[in-house]
Amino acid sequence: MKNPVKVTITGAAGHIGYALAFRIASGAMFGVNQPVILRLLEIPQALPSLLGVGMELEDCALPLLYDIVLSDDPAIGFRETDFAILIGAKPRSKGMERNDLLLENAKIFAAQGKSINQHASADVRVLVVGNPANTNALIAMSNAPDLQPQQFSAMSRLDHNRTLGQLANKTNSKVADIRRAIIWGNHSVTQYPDISQCTINGQPAFELVSRDWAIDHMIPRIQRRGAEIIEARGLSSAASAADAVVNHVHDWVLGTPTDDWISMSVPSDGSYGISEGIVFSLPVTCREGRYEIVQGLEIDAFSRTRLNITEQELLSERAVIRDLLNQG
Amino acid sequence: MKNPVKVTITGAAGHIGYALAFRIASGAMFGVNQPVILRLLEIPQALPSLLGVGMELEDCALPLLYDIVLSDDPAIGFRETDFAILIGAKPRSKGMERNDLLLENAKIFAAQGKSINQHASADVRVLVVGNPANTNALIAMSNAPDLQPQQFSAMSRLDHNRTLGQLANKTNSKVADIRRAIIWGNHSVTQYPDISQCTINGQPAFELVSRDWAIDHMIPRIQRRGAEIIEARGLSSAASAADAVVNHVHDWVLGTPTDDWISMSVPSDGSYGISEGIVFSLPVTCREGRYEIVQGLEIDAFSRTRLNITEQELLSERAVIRDLLNQG
Numbered sequence: 001m002k003n004p005v006k007v008t009i010t011g012a013a014g015h016i017g018y019a020l021a022f023r024i025a026s027g028a029m030f031g032v033n034q035p036v037i038l039r040l041l042e043i044p045q046a047l048p049s050l051l052g053v054g055m056e057l058e059d060c061a062l063p064l065l066y067d068i069v070l071s072d073d074p075a076i077g078f079r080e081t082d083f084a085i086l087i088g089a090k091p092r093s094k095g096m097e098r099n100d101l102l103l104e105n106a107k108i109f110a111a112q113g114k115s116i117n118q119h120a121s122a123d124v125r126v127l128v129v130g131n132p133a134n135t136n137a138l139i140a141m142s143n144a145p146d147l148q149p150q151q152f153s154a155m156s157r158l159d160h161n162r163t164l165g166q167l168a169n170k171t172n173s174k175v176a177d178i179r180r181a182i183i184w185g186n187h188s189v190t191q192y193p194d195i196s197q198c199t200i201n202g203q204p205a206f207e208l209v210s211r212d213w214a215i216d217h218m219i220p221r222i223q224r225r226g227a228e229i230i231e232a233r234g235l236s237s238a239a240s241a242a243d244a245v246v247n248h249v250h251d252w253v254l255g256t257p258t259d260d261w262i263s264m265s266v267p268s269d270g271s272y273g274i275s276e277g278i279v280f281s282l283p284v285t286c287r288e289g290r291y292e293i294v295q296g297l298e299i300d301a302f303s304r305t306r307l308n309i310t311e312q313e314l315l316s317e318r319a320v321i322r323d324l325l326n327q328g
Numbered sequence: 329m330k331n332p333v334k335v336t337i338t339g340a341a342g343h344i345g346y347a348l349a350f351r352i353a354s355g356a357m358f359g360v361n362q363p364v365i366l367r368l369l370e371i372p373q374a375l376p377s378l379l380g381v382g383m384e385l386e387d388c389a390l391p392l393l394y395d396i397v398l399s400d401d402p403a404i405g406f407r408e409t410d411f412a413i414l415i416g417a418k419p420r421s422k423g424m425e426r427n428d429l430l431l432e433n434a435k436i437f438a439a440q441g442k443s444i445n446q447h448a449s450a451d452v453r454v455l456v457v458g459n460p461a462n463t464n465a466l467i468a469m470s471n472a473p474d475l476q477p478q479q480f481s482a483m484s485r486l487d488h489n490r491t492l493g494q495l496a497n498k499t500n501s502k503v504a505d506i507r508r509a510i511i512w513g514n515h516s517v518t519q520y521p522d523i524s525q526c527t528i529n530g531q532p533a534f535e536l537v538s539r540d541w542a543i544d545h546m547i548p549r550i551q552r553r554g555a556e557i558i559e560a561r562g563l564s565s566a567a568s569a570a571d572a573v574v575n576h577v578h579d580w581v582l583g584t585p586t587d588d589w590i591s592m593s594v595p596s597d598g599s600y601g602i603s604e605g606i607v608f609s610l611p612v613t614c615r616e617g618r619y620e621i622v623q624g625l626e627i628d629a630f631s632r633t634r635l636n637i638t639e640q641e642l643l644s645e646r647a648v649i650r651d652l653l654n655q656g
Contacts, residue, residue, distance in 0.1 A: 013561075019347070022567040028354060052560030056568035059553065061492035063504035164389035176391035225387065232380030233341075239350040240384035 004035035004066045006121070008081040010112070011088025012040035013049040015235060016129065019242035020085070025057055025065040029246045030253065032064070039069040041077035043088065074115035081120045085245060086112060086140065089130025099320050102132060106321040109136040113143030113326075122147075125289075127248055128154040129241065133187045134265050134279040135317040141267065141279070142325040150290070153252070154265035156183040156191070156281035158237065158244035162222050163193045167200070170218070171208045177201045183263040183281045184303075185310025186317075191281065192306035193222040197297060215302075256286045261294050272299060272307065278314040332363035332394045334449070336409040338440070339416025340368035341377040343563065344457065347570035348413070353385055353393040357574045358581065360392070367397040369405035371416070402443035409448045413573060414440060414468065417458025427648050430460060434649040437464040441471030441654075450475075453617075455576055456482040457569065461515045462593050462607040463645040469595065469607070470653040478618070481580070482593035484511040484519070484609035486565065486572035490550050491521045495528070498546070499536045505529045511591040511609045512631075513638025514645075519609065520634035521550040525625060543630075584614045589622050600627060600635065606642040 007024055011017050017040070023029065024036055038057070042050040047070070054070045071077045078084060090104045109128070116124060124147065128137035133154040141152035163181045168174060179199050184192040195214055198205035209218075221228070229237045251262050265281040268274045271293045272282070283294040299307065318325070335352055339345050349366055351357065358364065366385070370378040375398070382398045399405050406412060418432045437456070444452060452475065456465035465482035472480070491509045496502060507527045512520040523542055526533035537546075549556070557565045579590050593609040596602045599621045600610070611622040627635065646653070 018567060019350070022347070022571060023351075023354075026351075026356060026571065028356070049561050052557050052563075055553075055557055055560060056565055058493040058497060059486065059490045059557075059565065059568040060571040061489040061496070061503040062571075063502065066502070158387065161389040162387045165386040168389070169386060174391065174394070175389040225383075229380050229383055229387075232383060233377050235380075237384055237387065239346060240387040243350060243354065243388040243390075 006037045006081045007083045008039040010041045013046045015238035019239045037067040044072045078119040084126045087129045102320045106324040109139040113140035117144035126152045137279045149267040156263045157248040159183040160263040179260045182283045189223045190310040190313045334365045334409045335411045336367040338369045341374045343566035347567045363394045365395040372400045406447040412454045415457045434652040437467040441468035445472035454480045465607045477595040484591045485576040487511040488591040507588045510611045517551045518638040518641045
């Protein structure tokens with residue numbers, strides 16, 4: 001057996017963390033020959049519940065799970081970790097202003113960035129799930145000066161998978177036959193799910209569905225899918241979010257298929273004219289543990305308008321929390 | 329790709345069902361080359377929540393998940409199904425007598441047995457998880473006269489895995505190195521977790537732990553582990569139960585390792601002197617989709633006493649619900 005990889009989950013006793021921990025420990029993220037050590041972090045008041053999660057993990061007798069560490073101390077939770085999956089975040093409470101939410105979370109993710117910088121493996125890879133995920137990732141990244149920006153990402157894979165699901169459903173095709181969906185921008189209602197590059201069994205998606213359907217139905221539905229789930233379940237997406245985390249890290253580490261790409265929110269490098277200094281969802285391919293932004297895709301006028309809207313939102317989010325960005 | 333297998337889950341919007349559906353659909357139960365169709369059943373008042381589960385499954389874009397059927401009609405839910413995983417059951421409410429709980433559930437599982445008999449595949453395999461699981465399985469089985477009793481089982485795999493977990497923890501060994509744990513009897517506080525046959529890296533477990541530890545600590549802790557989890561989490565075991573369901577069906581279909589066995593609650597055939605006509609947890613091996621009860625293990629005086637206690641409990645449960653057993 002290989003040496004175990006260390007995976008830290010924050011907010012590990014929450015709904016997404018609970019759905020995720022067992023998936024990772026059963027081999028879904030790194031394959032069935034890769035042992036793992038789970039380092040589960042929670043806030044102090046959630047420690048009893050986290051203890052229960054730890055007991056249930058023990059009760060699964062999972063052969064790949066070499067150790068479980070439960071803590072409310074980031075210095076312990078992030079110690080030498082290879083992967084930090086940051087789920088815990090402050091949710092919007094009633095009457096809370098949007099800017100207050102951004103600032104409250106900025107403090108949390110600034111502290112976590114510092115702690116990761118200090119305690120994690122030098123090769124750590126970070127995935128931010130807790131919302132506002134893109135800007136939280138930017139803050140964590142900017143507070144980890146010893147790490148490369150490319151070690152930080154935020155999750156747009158759930159939106160990506162939702163796009164595949166909607167398109168498969170609409171065209172009565174299999175998701176495995178669909179390639180090259182893209183989520184551009186922020187994981188928010190301004191995101192732009194783009195199927196203009198999509199093929200289904202090699203055929204362009206826009207030969208099978210109309211642009212009007214995409215604009216009037218698919219895009220708004222993906223943008224507001226989270227709310228649709230909450231309305232049905234009375235709870236926010238958990239198992240599907242956990243599944244997207246598994247996909248995101250799996251593909252980042254083990255690579256994307258040769259004829260496809262995935263969507264990841266990563267630090268903008270100016271590709272497609274997007275401002276640097278924000279974390280923006282882009283189409284990427286992964287090889288040998290590194291992602292590369294897909295280059296040279298045509299951006300038509302409609303897409304450009306959508307890209308601008310979501311870019312502006314991310315720039316305005318950054319303006320709110322700029323004092324917490326460590327520019328050193 | 330092979331033809332998809334059809335899997336029905338009852339109580340699919342509950343905590344265990346929610347943890348389970350995504351595991352099955354991602355390939356954990358039947359392997360990554362076996363497509364599945366999920367037929368999710370719920371009671372009418374849980375249909376909105378079930379709709380949300382269906383949306384989240386769609387949002388995962390899982391390549392193996394060929395179709396999702398959501399229904400509150402057993403005739404639809406069990407139609408031509410290959411595997412029926414019966415999780416939904418009436419929980420004990422405050423002030424409810426034990427016999428009332430048995431009878432309320434007996435009605436549910438009698439109806440489900442009849443429906444499975446009428447609608448499911450002739451080769452269907454049934455796993456009862458909803459408590460009291462062993463007696464519920466007996467009722468379902470006895471109401472399905474066209475099926476073989478060996479097509480019905482109840483779950484003791486969570487208890488089995490908990491035993492491996494406790495023993496690994498106590499001896500600081502890997503669960504993968506432990507063989508031949510046994511859960512005997514009822515999935516209740518009378519169950520008998522038996523490590524007298526266990527080896528750890530080939531060494532008898534009782535050379536590494538004392539019989540007193542097993543009797544005074546391990547056995548009572550496994551028997552009451554469910555309550556321990558509830559106390560910590562404020563919720564009953566869900567992800568660990570779902571994981572045990574995955575293990576149970578996986579091994580039943582794909583076989584047990586050559587040098588090990590598992591615990592399954594199955595109709596007693598008189599082995600080890602256990603009365604026929606009850607569903608009793610026993611050590612079994614599985615080959616080609618069928619289980620066989622492990623024969624010839626020595627039962628010492630201590631074990632015999634424990635077997636008698638749990639057998640008596642199952643006989644008394646059967647006495648309460650005997651009018652619902654279809655003897656035709």
